[in-house]
Amino acid sequence: MRVISPQELLRRALADPESPAGAMRVTEFLTSIPAIGEGKRDRILNELGISPVKKLGGLGARQRRAMQGFLDERWPEPGPRGERSRLVVLAGPTAVGKGTVAAEIKAQHPEIHLSVSATTRPPRPGEADGEHYFFVDDAEFDRLVADDELLEHATVHNRYRYGTPRRPIDEALEAGETVLLEIDLQGARQVRAAEPSATLVFLLPPSWDELVHRLVGRGTEGAEERARRLRTAKVELASQNEFDYRVVNEDVASAAREVVELVKAPAR
Numbered sequence: 001m002r003v004i005s006p007q008e009l010l011r012r013a014l015a016d017p018e019s020p021a022g023a024m025r026v027t028e029f030l031t032s033i034p035a036i037g038e039g040k041r042d043r044i045l046n047e048l049g050i051s052p053v054k055k056l057g058g059l060g061a062r063q064r065r066a067m068q069g070f071l072d073e074r075w076p077e078p079g080p081r082g083e084r085s086r087l088v089v090l091a092g093p094t095a096v097g098k099g100t101v102a103a104e105i106k107a108q109h110p111e112i113h114l115s116v117s118a119t120t121r122p123p124r125p126g127e128a129d130g131e132h133y134f135f136v137d138d139a140e141f142d143r144l145v146a147d148d149e150l151l152e153h154a155t156v157h158n159r160y161r162y163g164t165p166r167r168p169i170d171e172a173l174e175a176g177e178t179v180l181l182e183i184d185l186q187g188a189r190q191v192r193a194a195e196p197s198a199t200l201v202f203l204l205p206p207s208w209d210e211l212v213h214r215l216v217g218r219g220t221e222g223a224e225e226r227a228r229r230l231r232t233a234k235v236e237l238a239s240q241n242e243f244d245y246r247v248v249n250e251d252v253a254s255a256a257r258e259v260v261e262l263v264k265a266p267a268r
């Protein structure tokens, strides 16, 4: 007999609320999962904000997302080639080294799909369109938003707009690939809301002074922009507890290895 995964049962329930899966109470559904007893079941329903009298086929949109996210996080399904699919967000304050660590991950692990964002920021010397960013004007960014082509988007440092093109992410996840997004705090929060199963990693500097040193040393921003970015950095650092994991970027190769280990680790 083929054992049906919890995700498959949920899919069947949502596809046909009149089916036996759809008519199942959420309580019955959760206790049908071997690791879940009655005490744990009630805690989970409470955390997910789902009433115990709900039927699986009668979950509202928010409840579906919450249940799906919960299942994906604890029992990730293998992709078509047997791999685990993961959406990973790498965030952290300006100049902590997110871009540098992401580039190292890409170099060492070409199997990890690194998202290329769209931005209204002008390119820095050496940045290539389509490689570092898709550099677009305000009108094109408006269009991307209006056409729902972005998974998340935000105005970062109160200045330029940045967003994650949705389609390449969906395609990579469907192919069973791990996808890495290097984005800001606002974007990380949006991804968490849209995809509760995403893994959120916060990159920390060894110290505040080192962060300032890296920002100045990069030499890509003038004094006013640096001050603006450091103001955001304080807000971002204060949010670090919202993230699933924190990694200190003392050394690029070690930080990249640590992030990859988290990504490849079995889901919590």
Ligand SMILES: Nc1ncnc2c1ncn2[C@@H]1O[C@H](COP(=O)(O)OP(=O)(O)OP(=O)(O)O)[C@@H](O)[C@H]1O
Pocket: 092, 093, 094, 095, 096, 097, 098, 099, 100, 101, 214, 215, 217, 218, 249, 250, 251, 252
């Ligand atoms: N572990 C490290 N040790 C020393 N320097 C580092 C380290 N990681 C990154 N750097 C340097 O710090 C500077 C900032 O790095 P990077 O541009 O990757 O930061 P970022 O977090 O992507 O910044 P932003 O959010 O502003 O785009 C760069 O000059 C980079 O070479």
Ligand SMILES: Nc1nc2c(ncn2[C@@H]2O[C@H](COP(=O)(O)O)[C@@H](O)[C@H]2O)c(=O)[nH]1
Pocket: 091, 092, 093, 094, 098, 117, 118, 121, 152, 153, 154, 156, 162, 163, 164, 182, 183, 184, 185, 186, 187, 188
């Ligand atoms: N919310 C998003 N933030 C993004 C995205 N791509 C990059 N970023 C973040 O913007 C700042 C500034 O980047 P910079 O290249 O101008 O230094 C940095 O924190 C990036 O992580 C995105 O698609 N969405």
